[in-house]
Amino acid sequence: MPLPRFDRLPAERREHILGVARRHFAEHGAEGASYNKIIEAAGVSKTAAYHYFDGREDLLTAVLDGVLVRLLDALGPWEPASDEEDFAARFAAGSAALAAHLGGHPEDLALADTAIGRTADGPWLDWFGALVADGRRLGLVRTDVDASLMVAATAAVVRAADAWALARMATGTDPGDTPGQLWALLRGLWGAAPTGQEPRHAL
Missing domain, CATH: 1.10.10.60 (Homeodomain-like)
Structure with missing residues (x-):
């Protein structure tokens, strides 16, 4: 500091x-x-x-x-969803806002993966903690795995998908259907697979 x-x-x-x-x-x-x-x-x-x-x-x-603060500001706080469809919509909205921010701020885009990778705990994992807790409340995320492990695994999957998409964006390559692929990965990880509409425009 x-x-x-x-x-x-x-x-x-x-x-x-x-x-x-x-x-x-x-x-x-x-x-x-x-x-x-x-x-x-x-x-x-x-x-x-x-x-x-x-x-x-x-x-x-x-x-x-500073990069991490701006990424979290773009995501916005996770608000409890009313049902499965709302959960998917909220995840998509946060991801779309994050993608829009990175698309308009190339320096944050270049440093995003490094900023996230240096964060072992704190606000970044807190966001995923809220996401997983809400998913469990709605019966969308399995409960037979320790909560902290599920949070870490969820954040890791999202980071891997983000890093893949960011690398493609940085070279001007279309990342393709990253939202669909990410959602499929998370559904497999969470076990209690959501069946609602898949998010669109997620990073």
Whole structure:
């Protein structure tokens, strides 16, 4: 996380530095971007930079945390569904909103899988926790598997499908029927297979 002095900068200045860093990490990769080139492009001296961040990894973490916040904002909170059809519709709506955000924000698109992959717990898994709990309430998700394992497995399946689709989107390749394939994978994982309408436009 940024050091306290960074948080005391004006919001516009903080966003400028993080925006420059995000562009560099998106273009050169989380492991390939140069810390010195980032701070130079942001107009920050080396001395000042080490008052703001402990180093490159600290800056990368701040950037990826921002990406994750925007992904969750696009998804929106999981709201309890009224029935099976509503459950599928809510999942589709969240996935469509996420896909739309990524389609319009190429830097977030480039860093999305890295941001998700660095999250062992926290808000990202909380979203899937709410999803699985709601699915169990409706009888759509099996209950013979530990809840935390089911949440982790569901998040992993979605991440795998997202990474596949994101890689294709990044190269301009049509990801095809990702929604149908993802829904089929989740139905198999959950066991108590939903029979309602499959989501459309999911990532």
